[in-house]
Amino acid sequence: MQQFKALLIKEWNTHRKSFLTPTWVLMTIYILGLVTFVYGSIRYGLPSIVQTMDAPENQEIALWILHYAATIFIAGISILTTLVLTEATLNHDYIKRCEIFHLSQPVSLKKILAAKAIFVSVGIFLQYLVLMLVNYLVMSVGMAILGFNSYSLGFNAVLYTIPYIITSILMLIPTLWFFTCVFRKNSFIKMILFFVIFDVVGLILKISWGVKLYSLTGFWSRVVMTPFNLIIRRFAAVEVGVGNMNWDFYWTQENWIWLGLNVVLVIASYFIYKRRNIS
Numbered sequence: 001m002q003q004f005k006a007l008l009i010k011e012w013n014t015h016r017k018s019f020l021t022p023t024w025v026l027m028t029i030y031i032l033g034l035v036t037f038v039y040g041s042i043r044y045g046l047p048s049i050v051q052t053m054d055a056p057e058n059q060e061i062a063l064w065i066l067h068y069a070a071t072i073f074i075a076g077i078s079i080l081t082t083l084v085l086t087e088a089t090l091n092h093d094y095i096k097r098c099e100i101f102h103l104s105q106p107v108s109l110k111k112i113l114a115a116k117a118i119f120v121s122v123g124i125f126l127q128y129l130v131l132m133l134v135n136y137l138v139m140s141v142g143m144a145i146l147g148f149n150s151y152s153l154g155f156n157a158v159l160y161t162i163p164y165i166i167t168s169i170l171m172l173i174p175t176l177w178f179f180t181c182v183f184r185k186n187s188f189i190k191m192i193l194f195f196v197i198f199d200v201v202g203l204i205l206k207i208s209w210g211v212k213l214y215s216l217t218g219f220w221s222r223v224v225m226t227p228f229n230l231i232i233r234r235f236a237a238v239e240v241g242v243g244n245m246n247w248d249f250y251w252t253q254e255n256w257i258w259l260g261l262n263v264v265l266v267i268a269s270y271f272i273y274k275r276r277n278i279s
Contacts, residue, residue: 003107003111004111004114004115007107007111007112007115007116008115008118008119010115011089011115011116011119012119014089014092015085015088015089015092015119018081018084018085018088019081019085019119019123019124019127020127021077021081021084022074022077022078022081022124022127022128022131023127023131025077026074026077026131026134026135030138059148060153063143063148063150063153063154064153064154064156064157065157065231066139066143066150067136067139067140067150067153067154067157067158068157068158068160068161068227068231069231070135070139071132071135071136071157071158071161072161072164072227072228074128074131074132074135075128075132075161075164075165075168075227078124078125078127078128078131078165079165079168079169079172081124082120082121082124082169082173083172083173083176083188085119085120085124086120086173086176086177086180087176087180087187087188089116089119089120090116090177090180090181090273091180091184091185091187109270109273109274110270113270113273117177120173121169121173124169125165125166125169128165132158132161133158135158136154136155136158139154140154160227160230161227163247163250163251164226164227164230164250167223167226167250167251167255168223168224170259170262171219171223171255171258171259171262172220172223174262174263174265174266174269175191175262175265176188176191177265177266177269178265178266178268178269178272179191179194180269181269181270181272181273181276182272184276192217194216195216195217195220196217198213198216199213199215199216199217199218201213202214202215219254219258226250
């Protein structure tokens with residue numbers, strides 16, 4: 001347990017600046033947003049969106065969308081940070097030419113990789129939860145000052161983003177993890193390039209012989225665009241309930257198949273990382 005704790009501390013000390021990117025981004029937005037809002041309100045009056053929300057029929061959906069959009073933005077920054085950290089944690093020692101030193105320590109490779117995986121995925125997710133709740137409270141209090149009660153609607157909106165970020169981490173990160181173990185530099189770019197080449201080959205087969213292959217870029221696009229599709233569905237249904245997380249909307253049969261494939265990719269990544277030359 002002490003070894004594992006030491007490994008997590010090592011990852012934190014090495015990558016804490018990148019790890020805290022969502023926090024720095026949110027703090028910057030708060031500062032700039034507050035300055036802009038105060039200056040704009042003094043000089044030009046309240047923003048038009050606040051005036052639009054004065055209509056009772058618009059308040060409920062507008063408040064939900066505001067909270068949801070803000071939380072999805074935090075989720076997006078968190079996912080991007082996770083993608084960056086995945087490559088950094090696995091290949092940082094190689095790039096800094098200290099891989100031999102760290103891998104020669106009396107710690108099993110399974111513990112080393114498990115610490116990296118937990119730091120990247122669980123760590124970022126916990127940071128996201130904290131930022132999500134802080135942002136929810138800040139926005140709710142701000143709305144209350146303006147005369148709008150958005151506590152229940154805001155809580156409902158942030159709950160709806162939890163399945164999204166969990167799905168994104170489980171669906172996207174293991175694939176990048178595999179490519180990062182195969183390629184020590186620019187693994188994300190090489191993964192995207194592989195996806196594009198695969199889809200181009202599939203397009204050629206479809207046009208030439210009518211053979212339809214699965215689209216890898218299409219899957220990643222669907223995962224990324226899912227929360228925006230959810231907004232469209234909420235608009236169409238014109239319903240904003242409280243306390244429901246729509247897991248079924250995310251966990252389709254396709255996602256379950258990908259989850260099984262990602263388990264295989266994680267196992268393969270371990271053996272590839274274990275057998276590649278160190279330097």
